[in-house]
Each structure stands twice: as structure tokens, then as C-alpha cells.
Amino acid sequence: MTGGAWISTWPEPGGTPVHDSRPVLLCLPPAGAGCHQFRAWQRPLADSAQVWGVQLPGRENRWRDPMPDTFDEAVDAIADEVRARLAPGHPLTIFGHSFGGLIGYELARRLGPAALVVSGCRPPSHWDGAGRGIVEDDEELNKLLDAGGPGAALLDPDTRTLMLDMLRRDAQLSSSYAHTPGARLDIEIHAWGGTADETVTAHQLDGWAEATTRAAHRMDFPGGHHAVLRNPELILPRLADVIRAASRPAAPTHL
Incomplete structure (x- = not known):
């Protein structure tokens, strides 16, 4: 598949190299959104990580790029680019x-x-099968767009149409997802959500424990479905703690 880069990075003030020894935080936005919102995370996380964003086609700097045909095609393309840009063994946290x-x-x-x-996200088994992805119905897509915040009501008709089209394409991509059972992840999973989220329940967040052999930690933040993205002053210090703990070299084993 042709098109631009899947990974976006941004120059930092003072000319700090994008590729350095700090751990990488790879950030993936919600459906219908671009990754440039994560650029603002660079400065508060500067002591902990370098921030990379994943940019799906059809938005922001990839407006004209074609969407992948399937979910797996998108994931494989992103993974290939990360491997090409990141040295083996370099600490990586995914958000x-x-x-x-x-x-x-x-x-x-x-x-x-x-x-x-993961934040505001059901575990993988809850995405599998018809009707469990992002609903493609226009009424539901409008509700999803409006859930993005009060700014949605101020969009002009043309911009709203473009954003709905972007959501619709992501919905089509999600419908091609099929969870393939296999070995559980051997890493800690942190599942975060909003206390007033009507889309993803606390019980569903707890379901992430089934995806790992290690600990799964749930944390709740005040607000709705997008509570985590809307409370950077609350979540970024916790995210920095996760990155530091995950990137710490393992203690030597003494026999």
C-alpha cells in the first residue's frame, strides 16, 4: 500500500533529537482523529520519553492517502515502520x-x-464479530462525533461532513477486525477510563486482565468516554510513572 509515513514525530524546542536514548511512547488516537494532538505531550513528558504518534490515512498530514483494506493490513504496516525506526531492545510503551x-x-x-x-477501550474479545466494532450508522456516528466535546456543535457543515466521513472509514476498518486467540501478552496492561463513560464500563476495563500473564491495573478518571484525553494534567504524571517503571532494566537473577 502506498502513502505517507504511519509514524509522526515532531521537532522539540532547542533542537533535541527526535531519535535519542529516551524510551518511546507510541500514541494512537481514537477513531476519526489524528495523532497531532499528542504533540502537546512532548514537553510534560520530556524527562521520561520521546513521543511518537500513529497517523492513519485520511486525516491531517495524510489526508489524501488511501485507507488500508483491512485492520490487519494497517497494524502490520505500523509495526513494520516502528521496527524500521526503533533499534532492537529500545524501551517502548504503547498508549x-x-x-x-x-x-x-x-x-x-x-x-x-x-x-x-489503553483508555476508554473494550478488551479485544468485545470487538470481535458483527456489530461489535464502531457502528457505521450515521445517527450513531453523529453521536460519536458529538461525544468528542462541545466544539463539535460549532463545526461548519463541510467540516462536520469531512469528520463524519473519517469516522465512517474507521468504522469500516474496525468491522474487519477478528480477534485471534493466542498467547497472552507478557507485559503489564494499564486500562484507564472515565467514571461517567457510557460506552466502556469499568467491568469491561477489568476484562483486560485476560489479555496478559502479568498484572492489569485499572484507573478511573472523572469524566466521560474521552476523560483521559481531556485531563492531561492528571494522566501525564501517571503515564510518566508507567514509562519509567516499564523501561527500568530487569534486576539480575541470582542463583
Whole structure:
């Protein structure tokens, strides 16, 4: 498949190299959104990680790029680019919100990161099968768009149409997902959500424990489905803690 890069990085003030020794935080946005929102995370996380964003086609700097035919095609392309850009063994933490969390999980199966953080995202078995992806019905897509915040009501008709089209394409991509049971991840999973989220329940977040052989930690933040993205002052210090703990070299084993 042709098109631009799947990974976006951004120059930092003072000319700090994008590729350095700090752990990488790979960020995946929700359906219908681009990854440039994560650029603002660079400065508060500067002591902990370099921030990379995953950009699906059809948005922001990839507006004209074609969408992949299937979910697996997208994940494989992202994983290939990460492998090409990241040295073997370099500490990697994956963060994904909502639909981005599902992509993040499948990337974790391919890349073996140090940790996986998902927010507002049902565990993979809840995405499998007809009707469990993002609903393609226009009424539901409008509700999903409006759930993005009060700014949605201020969109002009043309912009709203474009955003709905982007959501519709992501919905089609999600419908091609089929969870393939296999070995559980051997990393800690952090499942975060909003206390007033009507889309993903606390019980569903607890279901992420089934995806790993290690600990799964649930954390709740005040707000709805996008609570995690809307509370950077709350979540970024916790994310920095996750990155530092996950990237710490393992203690030597003494016989």
C-alpha cells in the first residue's frame, strides 16, 4: 500500500533529537482523529520519553492517502515502520485511546513493548464479530462525533461532513477486525477510563486482565468516554510513572 509515513514525530524546542536514548511512547488516537494532538505531550513528558504518534490515512498530514483494506493490513504496516525506526531492545510503551487502544493491543502482540496503556477501550474479545466494532450508522456516528466535546456543535457543515466521513472509514476498518486467540501478552496492561463513560464500563476495563500473564491495573478518571484525553494534567504524571517503571532494566537473577 502506498502513502505517507504511519509514524509522526515532531521537532522539540532547542533542537533535541527526535531519535535519542529516551524510551518511546507510541500514541494512537481514537477513531476519526489524528495523532497531532499528542504533540502537546512532548514537553510534560520530556524527562521520561520521546513521543511518537500513529497517523492513519485520511486525516491531517495524510489526508489524501488511501485507507488500508483491512485492520490487519494497517497494524502490520505500523509495526513494520516502528521496527524500521526503533533499534532492537529500545524501551517502548504503547498508549491507545478507544479504537486506538485496540490497534495498540494488536501492535503489542507484534512488537513486544515494555507496557501497554489503553483508555476508554473494550478488551479485544468485545470487538470481535458483527456489530461489535464502531457502528457505521450515521445517527450513531453523529453521536460519536458529538461525544468528542462541545466544539463539535460549532463545526461548519463541510467540516462536520469531512469528520463524519473519517469516522465512517474507521468504522469500516474496525468491522474487519477478528480477534485471534493466542498467547497472552507478557507485559503489564494499564486500562484507564472515565467514571461517567457510557460506552466502556469499568467491568469491561477489568476484562483486560485476560489479555496478559502479568498484572492489569485499572484507573478511573472523572469524566466521560474521552476523560483521559481531556485531563492531561492528571494522566501525564501517571503515564510518566508507567514509562519509567516499564523501561527500568530487569534486576539480575541470582542463583
